[in-house]
Amino acid sequence: MADPVLSVRDLTASFRTEGRWREVLHGVSFDVGPRETVALVGESGSGKSVSAMAILRLLPRDSCRVGGSVRFDGRELLSASDAEMRRVRGDSVAMIFQEPMTSLNPVLTIGFQIAEALIQHRGLSRSAAEAEALRLLDKVRIPAARTRLHEYPHRFSGGMRQRVMIAMALACRPKLLIADEPTTALDVTIQAQILDLIKSLQDDEGMSVLFITHDMGVVAEIADRTVVVYRGRAVEAGPTARIFDAPAEPYTRALLAAVPRLGAMAGRSRPLRFPVVDRDTGAEGAMPETPDTVRAAERPVLEVRDLTTRFDIRSGLFGRVTGRIHAVERVSFSVAAGETLALVGESGCGKSTTGRSILRLIEPLSGSVLLDGEDVMALDPKALRVRRQRMQMIFQDPFASLDPRMSVGAAVAEPLLINRLATRREARQRAEDLLAKVGLSPETANRFPHEFSGGQRQRICIARALALKPRLIVADEAVSALDVSVKAQVVNLMLDLQADMGLAYLMISHDMAVVERMSHRVAVMYLGEIVEIGPRAAVFGDPQHPYTRKLLAAVPVPDPARRRDRHGLADDEIRSPIRAPDHVAPERHYREVSPGHVVQLWGADWAGPAARDVAA
Structure with missing residues (x-):
């Protein structure tokens, strides 16, 4: 057997905090062989990235101690001089x-x-x-x-x-490539292209890859062997197929149970909670069936018709309009009480702009947005402020949307005080009740955002969104940056709150597997337009538009037995939505292929007397 390119033995790392040394890596060991891809997997805070930084000696010397052995190509890196390490980094x-x-x-x-x-x-x-x-x-x-x-x-x-x-x-044609979460924040199609690219270049250059990720679907796609890291320890290692087929450790089983699998909802008409698996014992808790929450008999909470949002592009000395970004183009849909409509597509397709336009955080050019039958577009600023109590937004980055100088209790209570709906004492009590509702202790109200994990911060943002008892919540990539297990917890929380409160969700996401698990209906956006919309089972089970098929084909499958060597996806970026100032958007036509399942017509295949045009 060939000697490993990288051999890590008993790697430890300690950080100096408050005058004490705190060990965060506890004897991690693994090898990476020639032309081999090894995945280092675990949740945020498990020690994956610290391991990579320790291997390359990128951790600060004054506040970090690294021990153990790291041998690359037979050379010990931990005792190498600074000049030797500079030659290694970026070269070998x-x-x-x-x-x-x-x-x-x-x-x-x-x-x-x-x-x-x-x-x-x-x-x-x-x-x-x-x-x-x-x-x-x-x-x-x-x-x-x-x-x-x-x-x-x-x-x-x-x-x-x-x-x-x-x-x-x-x-510099390195022998070893360390990839630290290189696809976490990317759309599924771009992620698939990057994974294919790394695999192709690995074959061409003959390099080894250490791939750091928390996405088990990506692990199944790319890794030959897998090392599972939990609380700074390598708790399980072995061939990827064996790890997925017969995980030995409870934590590995918990990670795999939290992975959303595309196609797992076949035969189910309602959203389904994720199973809850104890990380220390591997025991799977009861998973209650999600109740039917959709109140279809009532008038929809949200009705959007022909919503159009464009942004002027100005240039030159006098700021002349030289083009326009057609971000949202004649978008129409509705969301009922207790229903989740997922808006999916790649970055730049107009999903987030649609959500912000509905709340008038961005002013649309035209169209109507009815909230409980009232046109939001016709409201003056004072009336809009009152109506916004009934529609709230959860943003993608919870840390950026929380004031770092404000305690979380004050942040949750703030909407009540601004709208003069409670006294300070009542608002404080309501904030503690809301924190408890989203699974946080009321005592945490006095803590600040930096003292919480990413998943806990997202729970705080959900609690703040619920403070005014809204009818509609726009969730903009609310779980995309979270680890799989934390993502599962937040999705379960949102489904429970929907069942309790009859909330209508407009869920903006590019995570197709989570969308399948959580949504009742799905709308697919491309270049500012909805190209397909319908019940979740119809869109996922029988996708009609080529772009929908492309999105679904790009989702990584968390099963090494179904690993695909190539996705066969095009390498181009999403087309530009910039148009000339005098551009007139073409009129679109749609066909209903099954009850409620509507697809935008394209090409000659859809023309003919049998086609029935319907509104989106």
Whole structure:
């Protein structure tokens, strides 16, 4: 058997906090063989990223101690000099970080940044380095690479920025690539492209990969072996197929039970809670059937008709309008009490703009939004403020939407005080009751946002959204950045609250597996338009539009036996929604393919006397 490229033995890491050393890694050991992909999996805080940073000695020396052994290609890295480590980093070992925008210098072109690594490690001239940078951009399949070589990072989408990071990592042809959550925040189609790209480049370059993630679907897609990390310890390791088929540790079983599996809802008409598995014992708790909450007989809580939102693009000395972003184009749908309508699609398709336009956080150009029969678009600012009590929003990043200087109890109570619906004492009591309702102790009201985990912060945001007893909640990617087990807890909480309070949810998401688990109906958006809408079972079981099929085909399957070598997805970005100032959007027609299941017509296949046009 060939010697491992990377051998980690009894790796420990301790951080100095409040004058004491606190150990966070407790003797982690694993190997990565030649051309092998090893996945390091676990929840946030388990020690995955700290392990990677310790391997490359990127942790601060003054506040961190690292022990054990890290041997790369036979060399001990923990005792290597700083000069030796600089030669190793970016040359023999490369790393892709989770957030490419914070890893790229915003004031330097991407071509300059890739060339910098080539000049530093391979001694190339500036012109030779730029030529090689262009070759690398072509290799990671960036469209029109020659024209984009001298563009800045902000001109690229998230998926394309991640491709740039991969190009930088591969510049010096490393023997080992460490990828730290490289696909966590990406849409399913872009995620599938990045996974295919890493696998293809691995085959071409013969490198080994250490892939750090909490997404078990991604693990099943890409990893040869898996190491499960829990509370700073490697609790289980082995071939990926064995880990999925017969997990030995309770924590591994809990992780796998929390993974949403596309197709698991076949034959079910209502949303379904995730099973709750004890992490320490592996025991699975009772999973009560989600009650039927939809009140279809009543008038819908939300009725959206022909909603259109555009943004002017101005340039020149006098700010002349040179183009318009058609972010939302004639979108129509309704949401009943107790119902969840999921709005799905890639980043840039108009999902979030639709949600913000409904609440008039962004002013739409035209259309109507009826909340309990009242047109929100016709309200003056004072009346709108009152009506917003009945419609609330949960944002994607809970930390960014909470004031770091305000205790969570004050944050939850604030809507009641601003709207003069309670005294300070009553608001405080109501805040504690709401925190208890979302599974947090009332005593936590005095703590601040930084003292909570990501999942707990999202629970706080849900409690704040419930403070005014709304009829409608717009949940904008409310669980996309959470670990699988925390995601399952928050989804279960939202389903329980819907059953108790009859809430109508407009759920904005690109996570198709969670959407299938949680929604009653699904609307698929592309370039600001709804291209397919219908009952969840119909859209997932019999997708009609090519774009819907593309989204579903890109979802990683958490089953190594069904691993696909290639997704066969196109590498292009979502088309631009920018149009000329005088552009007139074409009239769209729809066909009802089954009761409530409506698809936008496209191509010649849908033309003919049998087609029946219906409103979306």
